Amino acid sequence: MAAGSAVNKSGVQVQAAGRDVRVSSPDKIYFPDRGFTKLDVVNYYLAVGDGILRALRERPTTLQRFPEGVGGEMFFQKRVPQRGVPPWLETAEIAFPSGRKADELCPVDLAHVAWAAQMGTIVFHPWPVRRSDVDRPDELRIDLDPQPGTDFADAVAVAAEVRAILDELGWVGYPKTSGGRGVHIYIRIKSEWTFVEVRRAAIALAREIERRRPDLVTTKWWKEERGSKVFVDYNQMARDRTIACAYSLRANARATASTPVTWDELPDVEPDDFDLRTVPDRVAKLGDPHAAIDDVAHDIAPLLEWAERDAGTGDGDLPYPPDYPKMPGEPKRVQPSRARAED
Structure with a gap:
């Protein structure tokens, strides 16, 4: 159990950004092959807090949720529920290619990340924009x-x-x-x-x-x-x-994480080097290779x-992807072998 967490009748309370975030069913297994629990996932995100906030802060974020853990039901949540969310939770309105709109989670502190993890989020998918201008990528x-x-x-x-x-x-x-x-x-x-x-x-x-x-x-x-x-x-x-952001876990058996590395170390690493268990220690020892990304x-x-x-x-x-409306100047959106067959 993480330092600063406490058991109560409804589960575990963790502290994040000065807020209490309740983690229900903390012992629920989220990664069966490794035995990692929901609380392990929450604690992982608290441990890499500075890094993942650097990737998520002020960005509309789609949540890839696994309420029963990896291997169970999965869905992408693009709209924050209208009920049952903390009053401090912040959102950003984004527009899809179809023209429909949604209020997505917009993390401004680590409590937002902890809340999402408590809701079964394994993978965080932020947009490449800030909520101050959701139509222009940065x-x-x-x-x-x-x-x-x-x-x-x-x-x-x-x-x-x-x-x-x-x-x-x-x-x-x-x-x-x-x-x-x-x-x-x-x-x-x-x-x-x-x-x-x-x-x-x-x-x-x-x-x-x-x-x-x-x-x-x-x-x-x-x-x-x-x-x-x-x-x-x-x-x-x-x-x-x-794309899964920096420090986001991935929904695979090993519980790997999308991990920032330096250019010099990239040729010598393997994806399996970085997972829920190893990345927090890496960050504690080496810091975040993306620390200067906003400079x-x-x-x-x-x-x-x-x-x-x-x-x-x-x-x-x-x-463009197949679910997009036809875009100006776009070539024929037909699989080549199918186009030859039709010809």
């Missing part, structure tokens, strides 16, 4: 996703190419493990552009990575075209697409220039 996210036939080591090799490009731009990127086989790189940007513009910038950067490592990198949206390469998922910058915000104008250059040679927009 974070460019590069998602390196190994396809079948590739692995984490391949994603790390691609990340090295990304680092070289960022160095040429004079930008600072912050890598982290995805908690699975991939690598994420986050870049703070000036919040001056729309989702459409930032997505265009992400496509331009992805194409530059692909040009430099065509043997290992693909930007093909359709899985049947990707081959055994690392996919740079540019659509993670489309509205309402989110600078980069101008994406160079990437938008690349996008214009690519459009001039015939490389325009790429397909």
Whole structure:
């Protein structure tokens, strides 16, 4: 049991940001293979508090909930319930591609994170925006996703190419493990552009990575075209697409965590190095490699220039996710093999 927690008739009270947060059924098993309980999950998030708040603060956040633990029912909660929530809980209104709106959890302190964990949240999915302007991202996210036939080591090799490009731009990127086989790189940007513009910038950067490592990198949206390469998922910058944040646990048997690392240590780590048990000790000893992420915000104008250059040679927009409305300038959103069959 965590220091500062106390048992009462309704479970356990934990202290977070000066507030008492009740944890019901604290001994409920959330990770059966490891024996980790709900209280273990709550205590994990309290232990990595500064780091996860750096990733979540003032960001509308979708909650991936497992009320009965990993292996049980799972759902994504995009709307904070209208009843039964603490009066201090803060939200932010966001709009989906459909035009519908929702009030999402907007963490401003660690009590919000503890409350969400008490509600069965394993994975936190923040938007790349702050609630002060939910239509203009302040974070460019590069998602390196190994396809079948590739692995984490391949994603790390691609990340090295990304680092070289960022160095040429004079930008600072912050890598982290995805908690699975991939690598994420986050870049703070000036919040001056729309989702459409930032997505265009992400496509331009992805194409530059692909040009430099065509043997290992693909930007093909359709899985049947990707081959055994690392996919740079540019659509993670489309509205309402989110990635598990820094220090978020992942819903797998090992209870891994998406963990910030330094560029120098990235080639030497493995995803399974970082889990619910090991990450708090790592943070206590080494601090947070993303501690300086908010110190600078980069101008994406160079990437938008690349996008214009690519459009001039015939490389325009790429397909959006299937649940999006048809977007201006978007190519045909039909799986290539299906399109050939129809022809």
